[in-house]
Amino acid sequence: MESVYNRIRDQRLLDRIVSAEEAASWIHDGMTLGLSGFTRAGDVKAVPFALAKRAEHEPLKVNVYTGASLGSDVDKLFAEKNMLNKRLPFQADATMRKGINAGDFHFVDQHLSHTSEWIRSNVLKPIDYAILEAVAITEDGMIIPTTSIGNSMVFSQHAKNIIVEINTAQTELLEGIHDLYEPEKQGERSPIPLTKPDDRIGVPGMKVDVDKIKGIVFTNQLDSPSTIVEPDDETVIMAQHLISFLREEIKAGRLTDKLAPLQSGIGSVANAVFHGLLDSEFTDLEVYSEVLQDAVFDLLDADKVRFASCCSITLSSDKMDKVFSNFEKYRDRLMLRPQEISNHPELIRRMGLISINTALELDIYGNVNSTHVMGTKMMNGIGGSGDFARNARLGIFVTKSIAKNGNISSIVPFVSHVDHNEHDVDVIVTEQGYADLRGLAPRERVEKIIQNCVHPMYREQLSAYYEEAKKRGGQTPHILEKALSWHINFEKNGTMLQRVEQPV
């Protein structure tokens, strides 16, 4: 019981401890839930499972709002049991993806900084239950989140009821690293008083009306570890290209060797880039990002990174052990914020971030598709990439130039879906090189992209398309009959290479 008193320090709440099953029994068919969790970190791990059990023998469909993707296979489970009406704003689970693309339920893919505005202004269905993971509840009923904040702040303030999952597997040392801030309603809002990544602007937990806390469930289970892919030859080369570009920016006097606050999307390329910084001359770096992955902790260990702000910490299994058993070492150099603040246009533009995100495909004019395979099938969602790329000092997109053993060129005549248009894409990096598109008109961009970024096996084919298109004129010349022909070729023949069929 010692631990219970440490974890629930508000006397009024001690009698609200319940089992996951009891808490789940309060949730009815048709309700809307707001779950903590962002990229497998800080998600609730008991009540969703108890709920899924109920769904096995009664009709039970809910709307699920989260920060981003959930760990612990919750998204998988909810999709398998067909328990969803609507899911937003992001996911990254293979089973859920299948359900989305089959049209089994509605998935609203949203800029991650936007969901909170819709909740605050009642555009979305109100949340019946917020279910939030916590390390503790303080003397005055303040809920302290764990390894992510995501949308938990706005859920806690606007949900009708709250269920807290206190996870004793999460170190109590997490208390104190959160900075909870909720902007006022639009129209009554003050400037967000943050000008540097390490500014503290809020409070260490979520102050809520304690009457809304209907139950507290204890759990003891670590976050799902991330499945980081180690840097390979190509991602290492991409990191080098990106670092070369940053060096040129320093030479041109546009950056110093402290660079600017760094944001990086999740994934192996991003991780490789950050690994690359380890051996670079850059120093005193700051990170202002959504997710901290393994490499940021290596950079903290090497004193390359001075401070890192995020809304979630997502680590591999090994790294999780190391970081959380030595957490004292990192506490003063880390801060967790709501995703609305980590991704806020106001702050990204003000600080002038360097933003690095992954493209699924891009076209000759610099439009980027981050989400829809062959224009139709959802991968994960746009996530924060739009929040960052649009407002950053540098919107950088990285991708390998080919996929599927060369049967797909990541650079196509015409993207099959647009998440980031030419106005928001500053620099493209592939293993072939980088293209700095800033200040260039579309026709200037084509040449740079083909020369610097396209894989040699597709270079001629892409040039041929462009040369033919140019005869038709326009700001962005295209041959509409052939614009999507590479995708169509892939769907029919399993390759975008024209030699297999389709002489142009």
Added chain:
Amino acid sequence: MESVYNRIRDQRLLDRIVSAEEAASWIHDGMTLGLSGFTRAGDVKAVPFALAKRAEHEPLKVNVYTGASLGSDVDKLFAEKNMLNKRLPFQADATMRKGINAGDFHFVDQHLSHTSEWIRSNVLKPIDYAILEAVAITEDGMIIPTTSIGNSMVFSQHAKNIIVEINTAQTELLEGIHDLYEPEKQGERSPIPLTKPDDRIGVPGMKVDVDKIKGIVFTNQLDSPSTIVEPDDETVIMAQHLISFLREEIKAGRLTDKLAPLQSGIGSVANAVFHGLLDSEFTDLEVYSEVLQDAVFDLLDADKVRFASCCSITLSSDKMDKVFSNFEKYRDRLMLRPQEISNHPELIRRMGLISINTALELDIYGNVNSTHVMGTKMMNGIGGSGDFARNARLGIFVTKSIAKNGNISSIVPFVSHVDHNEHDVDVIVTEQGYADLRGLAPRERVEKIIQNCVHPMYREQLSAYYEEAKKRGGQTPHILEKALSWHINFEKNGTMLQRVEQPV
């Protein structure tokens, strides 16, 4: 001379008055110019013409940066004389458009709030001469703009040299209505301290190093009047639909009858909407927009609008007479700001604007094309629509459901160019009705759009496409072979209607 002393109150500058020809003689082939001017207002009217004269008998090509489109046929002239290397960030002239689409020079189409960041951080070529229209220069060398600010503030601070055109046809009463504010460099920047449309945060003119002022030219010529198209039956109906939507928002408790600060793009639909507000119950309105057109002054006259902030005043000939001969009446209820401030994401999101812009075409999932006809030919440019739609409380897009006597459907299976993707488009309005897309997954949006917004002559054809696409699955089902077939049909047969050819 009385008027000269009124207009140039800084003694040090009295000997810098020169002819337009002399000022133009300082400009060399290959230079970069920053011209004042935004949507035909406050553009310089003498030096560009003198420069164009020179171009008749010597090789002379320049880069031209502006606020937005120029009046006085300057864009036309520069295109005709083939005087351009690069033009940014916006234009709206038929001759220039032709030159752009022929590839005669490079046009960089940019979010209007972004150009200043590129100038400030030396991403763009440095400006050799800023040529700025003014009503006066104050005792301490502060340049007072005229009917627009556009990018003049950033030009004045970062150009190597400045030429001022003092336009005595512009009323001296303009002095005092400008609020000049330049954000610090990114990374050293404070919050922009504006929370309401009428907040004054800067100074009434542009403080510059007077040594940079190389010459002052006097002119006496009004701005080109706007060619406003009067509301027609359809735009009146569209305005009514939009007002119905706003009423529903009030009913739902998401707005009050003061609404929220209004932004509206330029053009006849926007003007009609604002006319519609004249007869509505809404009151005490605020405008926070780029351009003020005629209708806003009618709303000011009727005391419907309390305050209007903008970066440019663009009026028809009649209205110009009326407004500027009674300017005392409006001075306290107007403010002009740099386009970086009128269009700043930080401020648009903070105040929660209602943003109304025109779509060229849109697709069944809510992606909007504002710029490229048939995916290739530039109309004008994205302008501020992206700054606003992405960050506003409500991103509303308006368009008539058909064009070219019904041979074009403005709503197509797949847009041929994306300026605003599904994440940034909240509400669509045509003369058929409105579709509120907020919180809807793509498959839910299709039904609303087809039912509420598509013209009856295309409804069946669009449903047929979607029904066939659905069989292939996906988050946004498409048939890639047919996605652009409507455009291709139009190019071949002059119509998007399938009965002419192409049985599906």
